[in-house]
Structures are given as structure tokens and as C-alpha cells.
Amino acid sequence: MNQGDTILQFQNVSRLYHQGGETIRALDGVDLTLRRGEFVAIAGPSGSGKTTLLNVSVGLDQPTEGKVWVGGQDLTGMSAPELAQLRLNKVGFIFQSYNLVPVLSAEENAELILLLRGVPAAERKRTVHQVLKEVGLEGLEHRRPSELSGGQQQRVAVARAIVAEPALVLADEPTANLDSKTAFALIDLMEKLNQEHDTTFLFSTHDPRVMKRAKRIIYLLDGRVEKDVSSP
Numbered sequence: 367m368n369q370g371d372t373i374l375q376f377q378n379v380s381r382l383y384h385q386g387g388e389t390i391r392a393l394d395g396v397d398l399t400l401r402r403g404e405f406v407a408i409a410g411p412s413g414s415g416k417t418t419l420l421n422v423s424v425g426l427d428q429p430t431e432g433k434v435w436v437g438g439q440d441l442t443g444m445s446a447p448e449l450a451q452l453r454l455n456k457v458g459f460i461f462q463s464y465n466l467v468p469v470l471s472a473e474e475n476a477e478l479i480l481l482l483r484g485v486p487a488a489e490r491k492r493t494v495h496q497v498l499k500e501v502g503l504e505g506l507e508h509r510r511p512s513e514l515s516g517g518q519q520q521r522v523a524v525a526r527a528i529v530a531e532p533a534l535v536l537a538d539e540p541t542a543n544l545d546s547k548t549a550f551a552l553i554d555l556m557e558k559l560n561q562e563h564d565t566t567f568l569f570s571t572h573d574p575r576v577m578k579r580a581k582r583i584i585y586l587l588d589g590r591v592e593k594d595v596s597s598p
């Protein structure tokens with residue numbers, strides 16, 4: 367199954383929820399392959415399965431049917447600690463509401479993943495300094511989230527997501543809380559990181575202008591891939 371540069375693969379993935387005697391097909395027979403370096407948007411109306419797809423991609427949620435591989439590793443049957451380890455080593459996350467630790471500075475928030483990975487202090491400091499500079503936060507390293515704008519907080523979240531150079535970055539509506547100028551600046555940054563580090567990005571969005579910046583758009587409808595469109 368490990369086909370060279372395949373980062374993420376879905377094979378006939380369904381995720382069913384049962385609620386009040388009703389079955390909801392949040393994902394319904396999804397087949398998908400993402401290769402290294404792709405810059406992909408997931409589009410679709412509210413409830414179409416975007417968040418479920420992102421969660422299932424990295425074992426935060428389990429498929430009812432079908433299989434998921436991350437970097438050639440089959441997630442089926444992996445234990446919770448094994449999944450956590452895989453996420454720590456291979457995946458970065460960016461959330462709509464930033465999810466920074468409020469009592470930690472920008473620098474400390476960005477450092478978290480390196481701490482968890484057991485990277486020595488001097489190397490952590492060097493890497494974090496470099497990454498914060500790369501996301502345009504030089505000089506703001508010691509500020510806490512409450513002392514930063516929404517766009518700046520999301521840049522800290524991006525720094526945290528990429529600090530350990532994951533193969534895959536997942537983002538669930540990363541621009542939803544940002545004004546359009548700040549949203550485009552964030553997409554510019556993600557695109558730059560995608561090009562310079564060959565990091566694969568998979569992000570959901572409702573904003574057609576953000577969508578247009580993707581090289582590939584996967585349109586979901588009722589849990590199914592309605593269209594999968596790559597730009598030349």
C-alpha cells in the first residue's frame with residue numbers, strides 16, 4: 367500500500383452516526399489519495415462531512431467502514447497511544463479557534479510539540495526562533511495569546527503545527543475567524559510553507575476565495591465526494 371509519495375489514503379471510508387433512531391452518513395464511501403506536497407481544500411455545505419473527514423484522517427475518529435493510511439501506515443486496529451504517536455510524528459493541526467494555551471507565550475506554544483518529542487532545549491529554542499520568524503512573528507515571541515490579534519494567534523498556531531516538520535498539516539476552517547485580508551495573508555503563509563517545505567496541506571473552508579487558492583478542491587455533499595478538481 368505504501369506507494370512512494372502517498373501521504374494520505376482513504377479506501378471506501380464511511381462514518382455513520384446513530385441518533386434518535388436515525389442513521390447519519392457523515393462520510394459515505396469516500397476514496398481519496400493525497401500525495402506529498404499537495405495543497406488541497408475540502409469544500410461543501412455545513413454538515414457535508416468536512417470535519418469528520420479531517421478527524422478520520424488521523425484517527426481522532428474511527429471509520430465505521432473502510433480503511434485509512436497515513437504515510438503508508440494502516441490506522442485500522444492501531445491503539446490510542448499508537449495513533450497519538452503517529453500524530454505527534456507526522457501531522458500538524460490548525461484549528462478555527464486557534465486552540466493556543468492561554469498562559470503560555472507565543473514561543474512556548476510553538477515549542478510544545480518539540481517538548482513532547484523530547485528535542486533538547488537548545489535545539490528547541492533555535493528551531494522555534496526560526497519558525498516564528500518564518501511565520502512573521504519576530505519580536506512577538508514573549509506575548510501571550512490575549513496580547514495578540516486573531517491573525518497573529520493563528521500564525522502562532524501555524525508555527526506550532528509546522529515546528530516539527532510534519533508531512534501533513536490538517537486545518538479545519540483555519541480562516542473562519544479572520545477578516546478577509548488576514549485570511550488571505552494566512553493562506554499566503556500556508557502556500558509558502560507548502561512550497562518551501564513540500565508539506566502537504568489539507569484544509570476545509572466555506573470561503574470561495576480561500577478555496578480558489580487551493581491546487582485541488584474536494585467537494586463533499588452528504589458525506590460523498592461530489593467533485594475532485596485539480597487546477598493545471
Ligand SMILES: Nc1ncnc2c1ncn2[C@@H]1O[C@H](COP(=O)(O)OP(=O)(O)OP(=O)(O)O)[C@@H](O)[C@H]1O
Nearest residue numbers: 383385390392410411412413414415416417418419
Ligand atoms: N458526534 C456526532 N454525533 C452525531 N452526528 C454527528 C457527530 N459529528 C458529526 N455528526 C453529523 O455528521 C454530519 C457531518 O458533520 P461534519 O461536522 O463533518 O460536517 P461539516 O462539513 O464539518 O460541517 P460545518 O461546515 O458546519 O463545520 C452532520 O450531519 C453532523 O450533524
Ligand SMILES: [Mg+2]
Nearest residue numbers: 416417418538
Ligand atoms: Mg466542520
